[in-house]
Amino acid sequence: MALSFHITLVCSIFFFFMIYPSIAKTSSNNKPKALVLPVTKDSSTKQYLTQLSQRTPLVPIKLTVDLGAPFLWANCDVGYVSSTYKPARCGSAQCSLADTNDCRDCFEFPPGPGCFNNTCRLYPENTINGQTLITGVVSHDTLSLQSTNGFNPSKFVTVPKSIFVCSESRLGTLDDLASGVTGMAGLGRTKISLPSQFASAFRFPKKFAICLSSSTTSNGVMFFGDGPYVLLPGLDVSKNLIFTPLIRNPVSTASSPQKEEPSSEYFIRVKSVKINGKTVPLNKTLLTIDSAGFGGTKISTVKPYTELEASIYNKFISVFEKQVGNHVPKVAPVAPFGLCYKSKSFDSTRVGAAVPPIDLVLQKKSVFWRIFGANSMVQVSNEVVCVGFVKAREDFPPKTPIIIGAHQLEDNLLQFDLDHSRLGFSSTLLSRQTTCANFNFTSNA
Numbered sequence: 001m002a003l004s005f006h007i008t009l010v011c012s013i014f015f016f017f018m019i020y021p022s023i024a025k026t027s028s029n030n031k032p033k034a035l036v037l038p039v040t041k042d043s044s045t046k047q048y049l050t051q052l053s054q055r056t057p058l059v060p061i062k063l064t065v066d067l068g069a070p071f072l073w074a075n076c077d078v079g080y081v082s083s084t085y086k087p088a089r090c091g092s093a094q095c096s097l098a099d100t101n102d103c104r105d106c107f108e109f110p111p112g113p114g115c116f117n118n119t120c121r122l123y124p125e126n127t128i129n130g131q132t133l134i135t136g137v138v139s140h141d142t143l144s145l146q147s148t149n150g151f152n153p154s155k156f157v158t159v160p161k162s163i164f165v166c167s168e169s170r171l172g173t174l175d176d177l178a179s180g181v182t183g184m185a186g187l188g189r190t191k192i193s194l195p196s197q198f199a200s201a202f203r204f205p206k207k208f209a210i211c212l213s214s215s216t217t218s219n220g221v222m223f224f225g226d227g228p229y230v231l232l233p234g235l236d237v238s239k240n241l242i243f244t245p246l247i248r249n250p251v252s253t254a255s256s257p258q259k260e261e262p263s264s265e266y267f268i269r270v271k272s273v274k275i276n277g278k279t280v281p282l283n284k285t286l287l288t289i290d291s292a293g294f295g296g297t298k299i300s301t302v303k304p305y306t307e308l309e310a311s312i313y314n315k316f317i318s319v320f321e322k323q324v325g326n327h328v329p330k331v332a333p334v335a336p337f338g339l340c341y342k343s344k345s346f347d348s349t350r351v352g353a354a355v356p357p358i359d360l361v362l363q364k365k366s367v368f369w370r371i372f373g374a375n376s377m378v379q380v381s382n383e384v385v386c387v388g389f390v391k392a393r394e395d396f397p398p399k400t401p402i403i404i405g406a407h408q409l410e411d412n413l414l415q416f417d418l419d420h421s422r423l424g425f426s427s428t429l430l431s432r433q434t435t436c437a438n439f440n441f442t443s444n445a
């Protein structure tokens with residue numbers, strides 16, 4: 001009894017001191033429950049971009065969204081002016097959060113953002129063209145974005161000391177990124193990705209959602225924090241999600257990993273693929289992640305179309321073709337696709353061309369992600385539609401045989417719940433008469 005009283009007292013004192021500073025810190029900030037960012041589909045590169053504000057005074061920065069990337073990186077050696085910029089000194093809390101003790105000095109440039117002595121480094125990757133960019137200085141600065149009640153954007157909030165990696169603009173770090181973009185926004189499974197940092201700054205659930213618009217003229221949306229996520233005409237798409245576990249790949253999937261670490265990307269367990277209910281006879285070994293990190297299924301916003309390992313692709317296309325039937329004539333394929341038809345061969349429905357539905361069967365038979373025409377087919381010209389899946393390189397097979405790409409994600413809401421390591425997905429919102437372009441971006445602040 002005396003002992004338990006003692007422990008209770010010690011615990012209360014401990015918790016008082018643990019919690020008190022956070023109350024003091026956030027009360028002035030009027031703690032938001034969720035944050036919101038627009039996601040634009042760039043018309044020339046088809047990359048998905050977002051924009052937030054950084055530095056003091058604040059400057060808008062445009063970034064390519066990379067769902068699986070470990071952190072935000074941005075060029076900051078040219079024209080970077082900020083009174084709140086700080087590099088992370090070796091051994092600091094930021095370096096340990098970033099999980100790096102790769103400490104370096106800088107001789108190449110005058111001191112300034114991107115070049116300081118005794119700073120820890122990470123390796124930003126341009127995942128659009130696969131280039132790893134020498135090194136970048138782990139840094140922090142103020143970020144600013146809008147809070148939301150799930151219906152509209154609301155007041156701007158600032159995230160002080162937000163960690164990012166400063167890259168250099170020489171060496172073509174921005175090659176192949178959309179015009180105006182100065183880096184990439186990583187939403188991956190690390191402590192320094194944007195979702196993790198926002199959740200810990202405002203103590204909301206470690207959840208975020210992404211909804212990519214198929215249109216290059218109306219914005220899609222990203223939410224950080226829990227729902228509601230409301231799309232016009234008033235549908236809360238955080239409800240009625242289907243859930244599947246997020247799988248950890250124990251081995252980095254970066255193009256040139258610098259150390260042994262788990263992948264920051266989001267993997268799910270696809271157990272089989274069905275087209276019109278017919279199982280695609282694929283090599284099951286490829287569907288599980290082995291101890292070297294090969295195998296499995298991941299989700300990507302930087303691959304425009306779902307990419308399948310060659311043997312999977314061939315079987316997939318042959319089953320699709322059979323399910324469409326011989327009575328529908330094929331036309332010459334248009335690269336990068338391998339199977340195309342005349343558009344007028346298919347009726348058009350609310351969920352796209354009336355083609356055989358594709359099911360990614362997940363943890364059990366009754367749980368599947370159904371892909372309809374709007375997400376399976378790509379209109380390549382007025383007359384021609386193609387099956388919007390591509391074959392991975394055969395000479396250099398990918399580590400991950402199924403990479404679900406952006407075209408298949410459009411107008412689907414995906415919620416990544418990192419607290420419970422699960423993915424919630426809506427399947428196509430077109431069947432519910434809304435789209436990812438239907439968030440009301442008029443501020444109610």
Ligand SMILES: *[C@@H]1O[C@H](CO)[C@@H](O)[C@H](O)[C@H]1NC(C)=O
Nearest residue numbers: 105106107110111115116117
């Ligand atoms: C880093 O330290 C070296 C040696 O002391 C010095 O020459 C160099 O200018 C310093 N670089 C920066 C960016 O401060």
Ligand SMILES: *[C@@H]1O[C@H](CO)[C@@H](O)[C@H](O)[C@H]1NC(C)=O
Nearest residue numbers: 282283284285286294295311
């Ligand atoms: C299935 O894939 C694994 C991994 O690539 C390979 O070792 C095996 O030979 C394949 N099995 C068949 C039947 O093709």
Ligand SMILES: *[C@@H]1O[C@H](CO)[C@@H](O)[C@H](O)[C@H]1NC(C)=O
Nearest residue numbers: 151152232440441442443444
């Ligand atoms: C969008 O939100 C604004 C601000 O709350 C509101 O005035 C407007 O009616 C909304 N638009 C629609 C189409 O509901």
